[in-house]
Amino acid sequence: MNTALHAPLAARFLDGFVKLRFLPSLFGDDFMxxxxxxxxxxxxxxxxxxxxxxxxxxxxxxxxxxxxPDGTWRFENPENWSVAEVSADAAGIIITxxxxxxxxxxxxxxxxxxxxxxxxxxxxxxxxxAETHPEAAAIFxxxx
Numbered sequence: 001m002n003t004a005l006h007a008p009l010a011a012r013f014l015d016g017f018v019k020l021r022f023l024p025s026l027f028g029d030d031f032m033x034x035x036x037x038x039x040x041x042x043x044x045x046x047x048x049x050x051x052x053x054x055x056x057x058x059x060x061x062x063x064x065x066x067x068x069p070d071g072t073w074r075f076e077n078p079e080n081w082s083v084a085e086v087s088a089d090a091a092g093i094i095i096t097x098x099x100x101x102x103x104x105x106x107x108x109x110x111x112x113x114x115x116x117x118x119x120x121x122x123x124x125x126x127x128x129x130a131e132t133h134p135e136a137a138a139i140f141x142x143x144x
Contacts, residue, residue, distance in 0.1 A: 022056040026064050028118045030103060037099045038066050045098070046091055047074040057092070063125030067092035075142050082142045090135040094142045097126050101143075 027034035042049045052069035059065075073091040075084045086094070104119035130139045 022058060022064065025058075026122060027103075028115055030107075030115055030119075034099055034103055035066075037102065038095055041095050041098050042068055042091075045075055045077055045095065047076060049073070054092075055088075059125060059129050061125055061128065063122040063129075065092050065096035065126055065129075068095070077142065080144055082144065084138045084142050086135055086138050086142070090133065090139050093126065093130050093133065093139050097123060097130070097139075097143055100126065 023031040023035050038054075039051070046068065049068065054069070055067040057064050057067060067088050068091055070088050073086055073088060075082070075086055075091060075094055077083075100119050100123040104116050104123060107113075107116035107119060130136055133139060
């Protein structure tokens, strides 16, 4: 009988010079456009978003996500009728997941196999993390 418990997944909030390597490791060669997409998606889906300093989170199993400034955010997506009040952490997971998904589809359509594979892998890694999040139900409802 196996009684071993699964270790919880870990995340590390980045600061200092380590932040400079985060976006290229998350988004690959597409990091400048993908980062811009994160801010554009935040402006589109987060009510009253008007910029601010984002936090970068590296996931132990690989990948990561970006978190908007602290607070509670109202996420609204008229395309799937989802509306949710979520923490900044959950909002960051939602926005980063939307960008990863969008860019993977874009690169699939443009025959960029390496970038498509990277974005698909990063999306899977983020969804594994999201499953353990206290606001998982709201996150997955927003992404549905």
